[in-house]
Amino acid sequence: MRPFLTAEWRYLVMLNYEVDPEVLRPLVPRDTELDTWQGRTFASMVGFRFLDTRVRGLPVPFHRNFDEVNLRFYVRHLGPEGWRRGVVFVKEIVPRQAIATVARVLYNEPYVALPMRHVVEMEGAHTGAPGRVEYAWKAGGKWQHLAATTLGPPQASEPGSAAEFITEHYWGYTAQRDGGCAEYRVEHPRWSVWQVDTTALEIDVEGMYGARFVPFLRGKPSSAFVADGSAVAVYPGTRTGSGASQSPASEKPRAA
Structure with missing residues (x-):
């Protein structure tokens, strides 16, 4: 199957918080269940650069490079091959009104468009020099942000680690207005991660x-x-479970 969207996702700041599962349970889409790491339930604040965005292989005018910040949590869905581990988004912030409007109106995605800016100071970070990444957005007349400074060179995530759990989810799930659920496959190689020295939210x-x-x-x-x-490559969406015979939620790109 041909990807619907291709892009590069770069310099992902991931701040991960243990959350009471009862807070997240009302947001869990049909046909999925909360995924846990060592019996604990997490939500993550994630900011990253969305680069060289293409839909069906074609660049999107004025929408190729932008920032995204999202709050997400983790679920799993039982597919034909076994458990599919995925993410659900509580809210996704982008700087482009067109992206937010299409996603919200047509696909029931929790997108909002706000002024955004970033700082990426990662020269030398791949060889161990300190680095800093910050993503900010303006809401209610005030700038808000998440940020991290890195420590040492990036390393492959250890099997069974928190970093592996957070980064190795390859599906997105979205509750639909009719109560059903849409799923999207996201394909990318395994990511390396920097340990962090300081964080800010x-x-x-x-x-x-x-x-x-x-x-x-x-x-x-x-x-x-x-x-x-x-x-990354994002593939067209389909319906899960009892809604699978209905039309898909359509071919909408998902964020990390």
């Missing part, structure tokens, strides 16, 4: 994500790292 948690996330996102992350990223 300065946001209006309640205003952006609701009061239920305040006790968790205002604390210290359980783990944090910066992933190097790679080229």
Whole structure:
């Protein structure tokens, strides 16, 4: 099957917070269940660069390179070959109104468009020099951001590690207006990750994500790292389970 979207996702800041599963359970799409690491449930604040975006192989005018920040959590779905490990997005922030509007109106995706900016200072980081990555967005008249400084060179994630759990999810799941669920396959090589020295998350948690996330996102992350990223391919969406005979949610790109 031909990918619907190709791009590069680069310099992914991932701040991971242990969350009460009952906070996430109402957001779990049909035909999926919460995925856990060592019996613990996580949500992640993720910021990254979306580069050289192409739809059906064609560049998207004025929408090739941009930032994205999202809050996501982790689920799994039982496919024909076994468990498919995926992500669900609570909210996705992009700087382009066209992207947000199409995703929200046509595909029931939780996108918003806000002014955004970034700082990527990673020269030499691949050989161990300190690096810094920051993604910021403006909401309610104030700039909010997440950031991390790196420590040492990037390394392959250890089998069974938190970094492997967070980065090695290759499906996206989205609840549909009729109660069904759409799934999307995301293909990319295994990512290496930098350990981090410091992290920052300065946001209006309640205003952006609701009061239920305040006790968790205002604390210290359980783990944090910066992933190097790679080229990615996103495949057309299909319906899961009892909704599989209906029309797919359509061919919409998913974020990391």
